[in-house]
Amino acid sequence: MALSPAFLAELERIVGARGVVSTPEGRLAYECDMHTFYKGAPDFVVLPETTPQVLELVRLCRREHVAVVPRGSGTGLIGGAMAPVGGVMVSMTRMNRLLELDFPNRCATVQPGLINLWLSEATREHGYYFAPDPSSQMVSSIGGNASTNAGGPHCLKYGITVNHVLGLELVTGAGEVLQVGGKPQDAPGYDLMGALVGGEGTLGLLTAITVRLLHVPAGVKTLLASFSAIDDASETASAIVGAGIIPAALEMIDETFVRAINEGVGAGYPKGAGAVLLVELDGPEAEIDAQAGRIVQICHDHAALEIRVAKDEAERALLWKGRKEAAGAVGRMSPPGFSRTPWCRAPGCPKSCARCRPSGRVIVSSSPMSFTRATATCIR
Amino acid sequence: MALSPAFLAELERIVGARGVVSTPEGRLAYECDMHTFYKGAPDFVVLPETTPQVLELVRLCRREHVAVVPRGSGTGLIGGAMAPVGGVMVSMTRMNRLLELDFPNRCATVQPGLINLWLSEATREHGYYFAPDPSSQMVSSIGGNASTNAGGPHCLKYGITVNHVLGLELVTGAGEVLQVGGKPQDAPGYDLMGALVGGEGTLGLLTAITVRLLHVPAGVKTLLASFSAIDDASETASAIVGAGIIPAALEMIDETFVRAINEGVGAGYPKGAGAVLLVELDGPEAEIDAQAGRIVQICHDHAALEIRVAKDEAERALLWKGRKEAAGAVGRMSPPGFSRTPWCRAPGCPKSCARCRPSGRVIVSSSPMSFTRATATCIR
Numbered sequence: 072m073a074l075s076p077a078f079l080a081e082l083e084r085i086v087g088a089r090g091v092v093s094t095p096e097g098r099l100a101y102e103c104d105m106h107t108f109y110k111g112a113p114d115f116v117v118l119p120e121t122t123p124q125v126l127e128l129v130r131l132c133r134r135e136h137v138a139v140v141p142r143g144s145g146t147g148l149i150g151g152a153m154a155p156v157g158g159v160m161v162s163m164t165r166m167n168r169l170l171e172l173d174f175p176n177r178c179a180t181v182q183p184g185l186i187n188l189w190l191s192e193a194t195r196e197h198g199y200y201f202a203p204d205p206s207s208q209m210v211s212s213i214g215g216n217a218s219t220n221a222g223g224p225h226c227l228k229y230g231i232t233v234n235h236v237l238g239l240e241l242v243t244g245a246g247e248v249l250q251v252g253g254k255p256q257d258a259p260g261y262d263l264m265g266a267l268v269g270g271e272g273t274l275g276l277l278t279a280i281t282v283r284l285l286h287v288p289a290g291v292k293t294l295l296a297s298f299s300a301i302d303d304a305s306e307t308a309s310a311i312v313g314a315g316i317i318p319a320a321l322e323m324i325d326e327t328f329v330r331a332i333n334e335g336v337g338a339g340y341p342k343g344a345g346a347v348l349l350v351e352l353d354g355p356e357a358e359i360d361a362q363a364g365r366i367v368q369i370c371h372d373h374a375a376l377e378i379r380v381a382k383d384e385a386e387r388a389l390l391w392k393g394r395k396e397a398a399g400a401v402g403r404m405s406p407p408g409f410s411r412t413p414w415c416r417a418p419g420c421p422k423s424c425a426r427c428r429p430s431g432r433v434i435v436s437s438s439p440m441s442f443t444r445a446t447a448t449c450i451r
Numbered sequence: 452m453a454l455s456p457a458f459l460a461e462l463e464r465i466v467g468a469r470g471v472v473s474t475p476e477g478r479l480a481y482e483c484d485m486h487t488f489y490k491g492a493p494d495f496v497v498l499p500e501t502t503p504q505v506l507e508l509v510r511l512c513r514r515e516h517v518a519v520v521p522r523g524s525g526t527g528l529i530g531g532a533m534a535p536v537g538g539v540m541v542s543m544t545r546m547n548r549l550l551e552l553d554f555p556n557r558c559a560t561v562q563p564g565l566i567n568l569w570l571s572e573a574t575r576e577h578g579y580y581f582a583p584d585p586s587s588q589m590v591s592s593i594g595g596n597a598s599t600n601a602g603g604p605h606c607l608k609y610g611i612t613v614n615h616v617l618g619l620e621l622v623t624g625a626g627e628v629l630q631v632g633g634k635p636q637d638a639p640g641y642d643l644m645g646a647l648v649g650g651e652g653t654l655g656l657l658t659a660i661t662v663r664l665l666h667v668p669a670g671v672k673t674l675l676a677s678f679s680a681i682d683d684a685s686e687t688a689s690a691i692v693g694a695g696i697i698p699a700a701l702e703m704i705d706e707t708f709v710r711a712i713n714e715g716v717g718a719g720y721p722k723g724a725g726a727v728l729l730v731e732l733d734g735p736e737a738e739i740d741a742q743a744g745r746i747v748q749i750c751h752d753h754a755a756l757e758i759r760v761a762k763d764e765a766e767r768a769l770l771w772k773g774r775k776e777a778a779g780a781v782g783r784m785s786p787p788g789f790s791r792t793p794w795c796r797a798p799g800c801p802k803s804c805a806r807c808r809p810s811g812r813v814i815v816s817s818s819p820m821s822f823t824r825a826t827a828t829c830i831r
Contacts (some may be wrong), residue, residue: 164532175689198695220642233642234614257600267644286695309555315578315666358738 073135074114074157074424082117083160085127090165091117099162101142102153105207109150113160115139120165120297122240122278125207129276130246132159137440139244141272143215146207151219151271163214163278169193170279176254180281183214190282199284202229206395214277220269225351229285231325233268235357238281241267241273246334256279286437288353293381297344297371301325304346308372311350314369316362320351328397335400338393341377349394453515454494454537461499462539470545472496481522481540485587486530490683492518501750502628503659504621505541509656510626512539519624522742523563523595526587531599531651541656543594550659556634558617559662559719563594570662579664582609586775594657600649604700604774605731609665613648618661621647623654634661668733671699673761675768676750677724681705681756684726687753691730694749696742700731717771718773721757729774743745778804 082091093115102112114137132139138158145152154160167184174197179190181275187208191200193334204223205211211221217239222231229235238252252264267274298304304323310432311321324332324347325441329340338349350366352359363380370378381387452458462471472478473495482492494517499505525532534540547564554577559570567588571580584603586593591601594772597619602611609615618632632644647654652804676683684703689699704712704727709720720727730740730746743760750758761767773780 159705177692220637222637231637257602258613262600262645265642269642277661289695313555316667355741357741358735361735361737367773 078131078135079115081131082115082128084261085131086117086119086124088197089225090118090120090295092118095218101145101162104142104145104147104152106148106150109153109155111153111155111157113154114157116160118162118165122242125161125166125242125278126246126248128159128161129244133244133246138182139272140277141183141214141218141276143212143218144186144207144210145407147213147215147219149219152215162261163212166214166392168213168263168280172197173254174199174284177284177286178254179264179284180238180279181213182279183217183277184212185214187211194284194423195287197392198207198287200224202285203232203233203235206398213280213282213339217268217277217280218271224322224349227321228317228319228353233265235283236264236280237283239264239267240275240279241275241277248278249275252281288319288355290353290356290359291387292352292359293387294305294348294350294352294363294366294370295340295379295381296348296350297341297346297392298348298373298375299345301346302374303373304348307348307370307375310369310373311366314365316352316365318350318362318366319353320349321392322349323347323352324349324397326400328406331401332397334370336393336396340393341379343377349390453517458511459516461511461556462495462508465511466497466499466504470498470500472498473521477810481525482533483540484522484525484527484530484532486528489530489533491533491537493540494537494541495650496542500545502622502702505546505622505656505658506626508539508541508629509622509624509705510576513624513626519652519656521563521594521656523592524566525595526585526591527595527599528651529599532595543657545590546594547592547660552577553634554579554664557664557666558661559664560618560659561593562659563597563652563657564592565594567593567596568590574664575667577620577819578667580667581615581662582606582617582665583612586778588617593660593662597648597660598651604729604771605701606696607701607774608733613645615663616644616648616660618780619644619647619656619657619661620659621657628658629655632661632753640666668699668735670733670736670739671767672739673731673767674726674728674730674743674746674750675720675761675770676730677721677726677757678728678753679725681726681754684728687728687750687755690749690753691746693746696732696745698742698746699731699733700729700822702729702774704726704729704774704777708781710779711781712773716773716776718769719771721759722754729770 074423079091079093098112098116101116101435103110117128119128128141129139138156139161139164140154141161142152143163163184165184166182169179170180170182170186171180172194173179179194181190185200190213194200198300202225203216204225205216205221206223216232217236229383237254241249243249251267252258301446308323310319326345329347332338333340333342367378381390389421459471459473459827478492478496481496483490488602495510496821499508502662509519518536518621519541520534520538521541521543522532523543543564545564546562548562549559550564551560552561553559559574561570567581570593574580582594583601585596585601586603588744596612597616617634621629623629631647632638688703689702691698706725709727710722712718713720715721734741747758
């Protein structure tokens, strides 16, 4: 009965009629993640709310030999959250509850669909936050972060997602609920967390995640240094780490992106710079003041054109807005040197159709992600 | 030909006659690790010097269906480095070369038999060190540390061994050499490091280990606070972490151990204290000064009897000597309340034999390790 009306009825029995997407236009929204190069729409999308529902769904699909693919918020950039052979996609967006906050043990347990930033927002008033901060953190889910072992700018100092996952509940393809790890730092037996975090659903569907919470640092200082040459910026980054300073974040942004960010986000990065370094320090005020002084010196030693220190939270937020929305900003421009005649890639396009004219509407990315170019359609 | 003279000849062909231990008295030294409760001597001990030798040994044993057990320095406390069913023990003590120091990438590659402390000694003059510091670090090997995922006092801030292993070369039981991980922080595919580190040789014999090196911190400050009640010391530890300070190390030592350390090591811990907290801070001077001030305040708030700050490296070393040699120190005493008549446990001992009289020579431990009691022999 795989993929038959009877199968659909079974799905609806498990998650309710409002928990199943089966229309062509509904399924279209699930045909790819942010890496739109690869596409594959599922036959059905289901939106469970509980672990028992996920378990029942997996058991049904196993019995009927139907492929199962989990999906978080779909912001991945490697085409992981799509259904290349159809089947059932299990969207975790309704499993978004914060199950437990345990401050004495500095951890929280969440459902996989909880948005990354929501956890930090729920814990900040208590002095805690969740450290992994992919640029998508205002929309990406913690289940997706864990399934892809997501990184982020602050992972330089604090490590990637796997370093912050303490325990997992997952439904395996065999139709079992497993508990792996937990609040204690260490447990007997093989540590399988490394394989499960980043497993992209191939080893099971994550249904609950226990993550580490960190104390909000006493102070934060954000610097931006501009250089005429990208080599100077690179050498500066190496020299900072070489001096024994591990900044919370240390991001290099090249000329093309600086321009894109200024035009698209209005972050006011230095105009005409060959490269920009964004440096963030956090920790006790005494520590970050000392480190900032040392970093300013290192930047000057490497011919920095300009060094800015964010004076308040608003300035800091603007500097980060530039970095975090860089990918989107690049979509606004057709960077010279990359493609003079951005081409929509539609079959038969003469490379000068209405969509292909640089108009601000054609989306061309200079980044290796190229995540929007392939979706532009030639309307010739 | 398993375990026959022909088998011995094969072993000698691979590692040389001086690389095989086959006498009863020679094998006796390998019958247990520091957890002497469980014993099992191997039929042969081999001491290879290269990965190809390890590979050939494993292939020989596989062909002959002989069990293989790897062994580092034998300082483990859980009975892992013994041969419960006999067979061949592969001692890594001759595979103790430092293969590569790579400071720009902050890592080193070592053979498994390299002593933990030797790596820090080899890198300290360049400003680096290896963070995991089990109390056995002056004798335990990095291969053993990795195989048991060893911890240590400074793992509170810096994480356990798995957090410092970047890559492994191992010989699997199938007789293959595998490379897992490497210098880059992240790689495609499942991350199996968590299972391999701490695998105790069950998944393969480690033959080379690439580990992270950390910068030697700019400053170190070591404090010792004494309390009349262990609850006060516990609350203080929680309050320090609760205040957002993660010390490099934070160790609590109870009354019995304080007495043992003072008598056995002469570390001069405060006499009559119900518990002692040993706190070490590291980082930029400005940071640790600020944190030390806050910690002193927290100790006072929890009725600390006395707070000492190590004035120099000699004082610091003495405070740590107490902690690091605590297990040995306890062996010197028969703690009241644990056993008035320490019993040597030899079969038929009347519990009052010459060895069983509390004499300072009978070794009785109040720790759950009890690692020496079982080896005392009744000489009645």
